[in-house]
Amino acid sequence: MNGLRSLPVEKKTAGFEEVYTSPAAAAMDGAADGAGASYALDLCARIARCTDVEGTITRLFLSAGTRQVHALLRMEMESLGMQVRVDAAGNLRGMYAGQSADAPVLLTGSHVDTVPDAGRFDGVLGVAIALAAVRALGRRRLRFAIEVIAFSEEEGIRFRLPYLGSRALVRTIGVQELARVDEAGVSVAEAIDRFRLNVEELGAAAITAGTFAFLEVHIEQGPVLEALGLPLGVVTGVAGQMQVEVIFRGRANHAGTTPMHLRHDALAAAAAWIGCVEALAKRTDGLVATVGTMRVSPGAANVVPGTAVVSVDVRHALDEVRRSAMRDLLAAAEREGGRRGVTVTARELSRQEAVRMETGLVERMAAAVGEAGFPVHRMVSGAGHDAMILAKAVPAAMLFVRTPGGVSHHPDETVAAADVEAAIGVLLSVMERLESSTAEVSG
Ligand SMILES: [Zn+2]
Numbered sequence: 410m411n412g413l414r415s416l417p418v419e420k421k422t423a424g425f426e427e428v429y430t431s432p433a434a435a436a437m438d439g440a441a442d443g444a445g446a447s448y449a450l451d452l453c454a455r456i457a458r459c460t461d462v463e464g465t466i467t468r469l470f471l472s473a474g475t476r477q478v479h480a481l482l483r484m485e486m487e488s489l490g491m492q493v494r495v496d497a498a499g500n501l502r503g504m505y506a507g508q509s510a511d512a513p514v515l516l517t518g519s520h521v522d523t524v525p526d527a528g529r530f531d532g533v534l535g536v537a538i539a540l541a542a543v544r545a546l547g548r549r550r551l552r553f554a555i556e557v558i559a560f561s562e563e564e565g566i567r568f569r570l571p572y573l574g575s576r577a578l579v580r581t582i583g584v585q586e587l588a589r590v591d592e593a594g595v596s597v598a599e600a601i602d603r604f605r606l607n608v609e610e611l612g613a614a615a616i617t618a619g620t621f622a623f624l625e626v627h628i629e630q631g632p633v634l635e636a637l638g639l640p641l642g643v644v645t646g647v648a649g650q651m652q653v654e655v656i657f658r659g660r661a662n663h664a665g666t667t668p669m670h671l672r673h674d675a676l677a678a679a680a681a682w683i684g685c686v687e688a689l690a691k692r693t694d695g696l697v698a699t700v701g702t703m704r705v706s707p708g709a710a711n712v713v714p715g716t717a718v719v720s721v722d723v724r725h726a727l728d729e730v731r732r733s734a735m736r737d738l739l740a741a742a743e744r745e746g747g748r749r750g751v752t753v754t755a756r757e758l759s760r761q762e763a764v765r766m767e768t769g770l771v772e773r774m775a776a777a778v779g780e781a782g783f784p785v786h787r788m789v790s791g792a793g794h795d796a797m798i799l800a801k802a803v804p805a806a807m808l809f810v811r812t813p814g815g816v817s818h819h820p821d822e823t824v825a826a827a828d829v830e831a832a833i834g835v836l837l838s839v840m841e842r843l844e845s846s847t848a849e850v851s852g
Contacts (some may be wrong), residue, residue, distance in 0.1 A: 528822020
C-alpha cells in the first residue's frame with residue numbers, strides 16, 4: 410500500500426473509466442487489493458445518476474432520486490447476500506448476517522442525500538466503501554453482523570433540518586420535527602407518508618441493544634490531508650459550534666455634514682470587530698471563527714451606517730475553549746462599539762456541543778492506518794456528520810479520505826482511487842480487529 414500514496418490520478422471530463430484510471434489503479438486492476446476501489450468508485454458513479462434534477466447530482470430527502478438510489482442499492486446489497494429494508498425515516502439498511510442470529514451488530518455507512526448540484530462522493534463514498542468491505546469478505550461470516558446504512562437525510566436541505574436519518578436511530582425525532590414543512594408546505598410526516606412509509610413505525614428505526622459500534626468513512630471536505638500528503642485521517646471528534654448574531658446600533662446620519670468625531674458609525678465598529686474575530690482565531694490553536702453574513706442599514710453610499718447585523722460562527726474541539734473565545738469576542742464587540750458610541754447586543758442562533766469519537770474504536774482505526782503503512786494523522790472534524798449523532802447512543806468512529814483541492818459540495822468533488830483502496834483496507838482491518846476482540850470476549 411505504501412507505494413500508492415503519491416501516485417497521481419488524472420481527472421478528465423470523459424466517461425467514468427477514464428476519469429478514475431490512475432497508473433496505480435490500472436496496475437492493480439484485477440489484483441486483490443485494486444478491485445475494491447474500482448467497485449466502490451463504479452458504485453458512486455452509478456449512484457450519481459440517481460438524481461432529482463437531470464444534469465446535476467441533487468437528491469433531497471425522500472425525493473425521486475432517493476427512490477432511484479434505494480432501488481440501486483437494494484439490488485447491490487441483495488447480490489452481496491444482505492437483507493434489505495427501508496426504515497420509516499427513509500434510511501436504506503442492508504444487514505449482512507453474522508455467524509449466529511443473535512450476533513451483535515456493527516453499523517457502518519453514511520448518507521446518500523446531497524446538497525443541490527453536488528459532487529458524487531460526499532456521504533455516498535462511505536456507503537460504497539462499506540459495501541466494498543462486505544464484498545471483500547467474500548460471503549465469510551463474522552462473529553458480528555454488519556448493517557450497512559444509507560442515511561436518508563444529513564444535509565438538511567429540504568426541511569432545513571439536518572441529520573433526520575441518523576436522528577431516527579437515536580430517537581430524537583419528535584412531534585416538532587415531524588410537523589416541519591418544506592417550501593411546498595409538505596410536512597416531514599406527510600413526506601414520509603408520500604414515500605409510502607409509515608411514520609408510526611419510526612420507533613423501529615432506532616438502533617437495537619445489540620448494536621456495538623458505528624463506523625463512518627467520509628471524504629474530508631477540506632484541504633488538511635492533501636496539504637500533509639496523506640490519504641487518510643483518523644477523526645477523534647467533531648468540533649463544537651456556536652453561531653451568534655451581533656447587532657451594532659449607532660446613528661445613521663449625513664455622510665457629508667457629520668464630522669468624524671461626532672459619528673456613531675455602526676459599520677465602522679463592526680468592521681473593526683471582524684478584524685478582532687480573525688486575529689483571535691489565528692492566535693488560538695484549533696479555533697476557527699467566521700463572519701459569514703452582514704446586513705447594513707440604511708445601506709446608502711451617502712449615509713453613515715446606523716445598524717450592522719453580523720453573524721459569527723465559532724468552532725473548536727473543546728467546548729471550554731469555544732465558550733471562552735465567544736466571551737472574548739463579545740467583549741471585543743462592546744469595546745469597538747464603545748469607542749464609537751455604538752451599542753452592541755448579541756443573540757444566540759445555534760449551538761452544538763463538541764462530540765468525541767470513542768477511544769477504543771479510534772485506537773483500532775489508528776492502528777489499522779499505521780499497519781497499512783501510512784502516518785497516523787488524528788484530526789477534529791470541523792463539519793457535522795451522522796457519526797456525531799450516532800455517538801450519543803453507540804461508540805462511534807470516523808475515517809476521513811483525502812479530498813483533492815479540498816473541494817466539496819460541488820460537482821468537481823473527487824477522490825483518488827488509491828486513497829479509496831486504502832480506506833477499504835482500513836475499514837476491513839478495523840472489522841478484523843473487532844472480530845478478534847469479540848473472540849476474546851466470547852472465550
Ligand atoms: Zn457528508
